[in-house]
Amino acid sequence: MDFSSKLLENAVYEIAQLPGIGKRTALRLALHLLKQPSGQTDNLTAALLKLRHEITYCKNCHNISDTEICDICANINRDASLLCVVEDVRDVMAIEHTGQYNGLYHVLGGKISPIDGIGPNELNIGSLVRKVKEGGVKELIFALSNTMEGDTTNFYIYRQLEGLDITTSTIARGISVGDELEYTDEVTLGRSILHRVPFQIQ
Numbered sequence: 001m002d003f004s005s006k007l008l009e010n011a012v013y014e015i016a017q018l019p020g021i022g023k024r025t026a027l028r029l030a031l032h033l034l035k036q037p038s039g040q041t042d043n044l045t046a047a048l049l050k051l052r053h054e055i056t057y058c059k060n061c062h063n064i065s066d067t068e069i070c071d072i073c074a075n076i077n078r079d080a081s082l083l084c085v086v087e088d089v090r091d092v093m094a095i096e097h098t099g100q101y102n103g104l105y106h107v108l109g110g111k112i113s114p115i116d117g118i119g120p121n122e123l124n125i126g127s128l129v130r131k132v133k134e135g136g137v138k139e140l141i142f143a144l145s146n147t148m149e150g151d152t153t154n155f156y157i158y159r160q161l162e163g164l165d166i167t168t169s170t171i172a173r174g175i176s177v178g179d180e181l182e183y184t185d186e187v188t189l190g191r192s193i194l195h196r197v198p199f200q201i202q
Contacts, residue, residue: 062107062124064089079103081138087111100193111144111153129160142170
């Protein structure tokens with residue numbers, strides 16, 4: 001792809017680093033921004049800079065937040081005895097969008113995957129176990145993707161919690177094997193939360 005401007009080429013290169021965006025799409029986006037009022041580009045730049053430098057993670061559940069404690073954890077109307085374990089913040093958003101869950105969350109930051117070099121120590125599993133041991137949590141809901149890595153992570157956490165007085169359940173398997181939670185339609189996801197089943201080792 002030939003560019004008449006090095007500035008344009010640099011912008012296209014940077015935009016193309018985003019997931020799912022090739023060079024042609026990046027070029028269209030760059031040219032689109034050039035046609036807009038400069039204030040719009042300035043606003044986009046400012047928003048991205050603030051996102052990158054000012055975003056934080058809730059010290060309680062590891063969800064993305066603007067403050068030390070996220071709005072979900074700070075909400076006194078949420079059921080603190082229910083704790084839903086998810087892989088990342090997109091899963092929190094997906095479940096919240098269903099309107100069927102009123103408990104709290106714990107974001108692991110991924111799932112155990114030895115082939116990718118991700119072990120338990122790379123995830124927020126230690127803080128989850130400590131949270132449960134501190135008391136107050138009556139039910140732990142596994143809401144990880146229905147994959148081998150997701151099941152491995154469920155099993156590992158389950159073993160860490162053995163002997164504790166807590167109910168473990170998993171979302172109903174209306175979600176296809178191999179599906180990622182964030183791409184599941186909200187009706188299916190909402191029903192799978194409502195009709196969760198006891199977690200059992202296969």
